[in-house]
Amino acid sequence: MRAVVLTDGGLKVQERPDPVPGSDELLVKAEASGINGADLAQRAGNYPAPPGAPVDIPGLELAGTVVAIGASVRRFAIGERVMSIVAGGAQAELCVVHERVAMPVPSGLSSREAGGFAEVFMTAHDALFTQCELKMGERLLVTGAAGGVGTAAVQLGAVAGARVVASVRNKDLHGAVAAFGATVVTPDQVADSGPYDVVIELVGAPNLGVDLDSLATGGRVVVIGTGAGSQGQIELRQLMVRRAVLRASTLRARPLEEKAIAARLLERQVLPHLESGRLSVPVAASFPLEQADAAYERFSQPKLGKVVLENDR
Numbered sequence: 001m002r003a004v005v006l007t008d009g010g011l012k013v014q015e016r017p018d019p020v021p022g023s024d025e026l027l028v029k030a031e032a033s034g035i036n037g038a039d040l041a042q043r044a045g046n047y048p049a050p051p052g053a054p055v056d057i058p059g060l061e062l063a064g065t066v067v068a069i070g071a072s073v074r075r076f077a078i079g080e081r082v083m084s085i086v087a088g089g090a091q092a093e094l095c096v097v098h099e100r101v102a103m104p105v106p107s108g109l110s111s112r113e114a115g116g117f118a119e120v121f122m123t124a125h126d127a128l129f130t131q132c133e134l135k136m137g138e139r140l141l142v143t144g145a146a147g148g149v150g151t152a153a154v155q156l157g158a159v160a161g162a163r164v165v166a167s168v169r170n171k172d173l174h175g176a177v178a179a180f181g182a183t184v185v186t187p188d189q190v191a192d193s194g195p196y197d198v199v200i201e202l203v204g205a206p207n208l209g210v211d212l213d214s215l216a217t218g219g220r221v222v223v224i225g226t227g228a229g230s231q232g233q234i235e236l237r238q239l240m241v242r243r244a245v246l247r248a249s250t251l252r253a254r255p256l257e258e259k260a261i262a263a264r265l266l267e268r269q270v271l272p273h274l275e276s277g278r279l280s281v282p283v284a285a286s287f288p289l290e291q292a293d294a295a296y297e298r299f300s301q302p303k304l305g306k307v308v309l310e311n312d313r
């Protein structure tokens with residue numbers, strides 16, 4: 001198969017042996033795979049693949065058709081379309097996926113949308129609802145809201161009946177993010193638009209002071225991204241007086257059981273809205289697998305939503 005292969009801070013598209021599914025696994029012929037910040041960090045040598053994942057083939061999410069199954073697989077059959085997170089290896093023509101984290105592709109969803117869905121929607125849904133228990137009527141702040149996780153979090157918050165404030169530094173993207181159901185502000189306007197019951201922090205440490213200062217009593221902050229920095233000082237009394245919660249999480253290194261539960265929650269709570277068109281996966285740009293270098297470059301530039309690699313384009 002052809003695959004994106006990481007090489008000394010760069011990448012190449014090369015021939016690699018086809019992966020072989022284990023007894024609970026699906027072999028998926030990938031139609032599309034999304035690019036994520038983790039791929040760029042792995043390319044830079046800062047985020048090695050966890051044990052069991054392909055060491056040098058990046059890619060955390062994909063959509064495609066099942067072309068072979070292990071002996072114990074029960075949830076999917078050959079020929080069905082699935083989308084899934086993986087711990088690595090999605091940016092290739094073929095990828096092995098555990099059947100418990102795979103989800104059916106809703107009808108009407110294009111390859112590029114399905115390929116860019118799983119990682120960012122699972123991350124956003126888990127952060128908002130499983131970790132922060134976001135409720136109808138609560139005020140939600142999403143920082144870095146124009147990106148993949150951000151556009152997912154804004155839409156999920158709006159569909160769940162939260163009052164969503166989206167922080168977006170690029171004014172050209174304000175209108176598009178507002179159309180997902182948010183009041184859009186620039187980062188310097190965040191403090192004046194609270195107080196917030198839930199903050200999903202996608203930019204990193206420089207925002208934490210304002211996040212904590214803008215929290216409502218009983219507020220919850222979840223740190224998901226640290227692209228702008230991971231170190232800083234916090235004022236613990238800001239947390240104490242608000243009886244607030246500060247938490248953080250990553251998805252990639254979690255055990256299969258937790259990922260499977262997160263996938264079942266997406267199937268029940270999110271896929272129906274994706275099928276009806278109430279939720280969408282905005283794709284800013286799509287590139288053939290062979291142009292992975294250009295796609296990674298595009299990911300680093302301002303964009304609405306996802307950048308995706310497509311096979312057979």
Ligand SMILES: NC(=O)c1ccc[n+]([C@@H]2O[C@H](COP(=O)([O-])OP(=O)(O)OC[C@H]3O[C@@H](n4cnc5c(N)ncnc54)[C@H](OP(=O)(O)O)[C@@H]3O)[C@@H](O)[C@H]2O)c1
Pocket residue numbers: 036037038119120123143144145146147148149150169170187202203223224225226227228249250251252299301302303305
């Ligand atoms: N914890 C997890 O499990 C998990 C899972 C997925 C993603 N992540 C992380 O979560 C973050 C968001 O992911 P993503 O896929 O949404 O990335 P993305 O598509 O690149 O979006 C990031 C957004 O943050 C904005 N941004 C970046 N630096 C900023 C800064 N200094 N000030 C203001 N805005 C800034 C970007 O704006 P511009 O377009 O203007 O640059 C962009 O809109 C990344 O750090 C990613 O690595 C974590």
